Amino acid sequence: MPPSAELPGFLDTVAPILDRWGYWAIGGVIVVESFGVPAPGQTIMVAGSIYAGLGRMNIWVVALICFVTAVIGDNIGYWIGLRGGRRIVERWGKYIFVTPARLAKAEDFFARRGNRVIVIARFIDGLRQLNGVIAGITRMPWKTFLLYNAIGAALWVAFWCTLAYQLGDNIGTVMKYAHRYQWPVIGFLVLAVGIYVTLHVRHIRRRRARAAEQVEESQA
Numbered sequence: 001m002p003p004s005a006e007l008p009g010f011l012d013t014v015a016p017i018l019d020r021w022g023y024w025a026i027g028g029v030i031v032v033e034s035f036g037v038p039a040p041g042q043t044i045m046v047a048g049s050i051y052a053g054l055g056r057m058n059i060w061v062v063a064l065i066c067f068v069t070a071v072i073g074d075n076i077g078y079w080i081g082l083r084g085g086r087r088i089v090e091r092w093g094k095y096i097f098v099t100p101a102r103l104a105k106a107e108d109f110f111a112r113r114g115n116r117v118i119v120i121a122r123f124i125d126g127l128r129q130l131n132g133v134i135a136g137i138t139r140m141p142w143k144t145f146l147l148y149n150a151i152g153a154a155l156w157v158a159f160w161c162t163l164a165y166q167l168g169d170n171i172g173t174v175m176k177y178a179h180r181y182q183w184p185v186i187g188f189l190v191l192a193v194g195i196y197v198t199l200h201v202r203h204i205r206r207r208r209a210r211a212a213e214q215v216e217e218s219q220a
Helices: 009-021 023-034 041-053 059-096 100-121 127-137 142-180 182-219
Strands: none
Touching (some): 009 041, 041 142, 059 127, 059 142, 100 127, 100 142, 127 142
């Protein structure tokens, strides 16, 4: 692939590998990022989509490669977590305050709400790289993980590929603001989920208390 015009901002850092390896670069970077290796997967996907907008790549091929390699990479991460991650956590987790009790709570949380976490994880730095490993460690059923991971990957690819393809050079500004406000948004979501869980638990406790009172009254 011939050298390109400069990509906007930090996207220009992936231009050399994209110019040299093309579609292989996109797939390779995304697959390794998806099982936990620090790599600019989202960045190279956006850069490839901009190239497609300039007529230098095919957007449908870019999107398909991104989706397939994201799912493959996450599944590699899942099996890493399932086969070896749990032993590591059980042996060394106490040093980072991951006790067996907390791991059990994480497993329970993933059993009840892990599907939602897997879907949104693709949009969050850190979770995007480790969601498969975490799902494997907590022993989420593989078929459940596969389904919701594929949904999350499809939404992630569709969102960024479409945005980058349509906006071209202006996508750099969008990504800058997305990274800037990512953690405040995550904090707000965590707070909202925490409030919801607290209220939900209180509601369940009150309902159980009323049920126990009714049983006592019926037995009196």
